[in-house]
Amino acid sequence: MRLSEAEIARLANDKGLSEGAFIEQFTRLTYYRHGLALKEKPNGECVFLEGRDCTVQPVKPQQCRNFPNVWRMPGFEWICPAVPRQVSPAEWERLAEEATGLKPPFGEAAQPATSIQVLPGSDAE
Numbered sequence: 766m767r768l769s770e771a772e773i774a775r776l777a778n779d780k781g782l783s784e785g786a787f788i789e790q791f792t793r794l795t796y797y798r799h800g801l802a803l804k805e806k807p808n809g810e811c812v813f814l815e816g817r818d819c820t821v822q823p824v825k826p827q828q829c830r831n832f833p834n835v836w837r838m839p840g841f842e843w844i845c846p847a848v849p850r851q852v853s854p855a856e857w858e859r860l861a862e863e864a865t866g867l868k869p870p871f872g873e874a875a876q877p878a879t880s881i882q883v884l885p886g887s888d889a890e
Contacts, residue, residue: 766803766811766828767795775824831860 768776777787791812792801803826804812811829813821819829828836852860862868 766826768792768801768803768826772824772826773801776821776826779821779824827863831863836861 773784773787773792776791777784780787780791782790788801791804793804794800795802806812806814811819813819813825819825858868
């Protein structure tokens with residue numbers, strides 16, 4: 766989860782830490798070493814996910830706010846209670862560029878979802 770300087774400041778403040786202490790405790794270099802990202806738990810979950818709850822919900826990073834409307838992974842419905850919302854293709858492109866820093870399209874398959882299946886027993890039911 767890539768972080769902006771403003772997001773680091775908000776998250777550090779929320780956790781009652783200096784930005785330096787927050788960076789040391791909760792971040793790592795991004796894959797291409799062009800910034801900082803949140804660390805993950807050993808199982809791949811976000812370090813701020815406790816059960817199904819986000820412990821930084823009021824100040825969560827924009828990339829988190831965009832999930833699952835701009836990006837998602839297969840099977841996310843089973844592990845995340847996020848509920849997609851319908852957006853126009855133009856709005857999806859704007860959100861995708863804001864979230865990734867890249868101008869869509871990212872490839873043939875990169876398009877906004879047109880529908881979402883609500884699974885039995887999910888919070889969205």
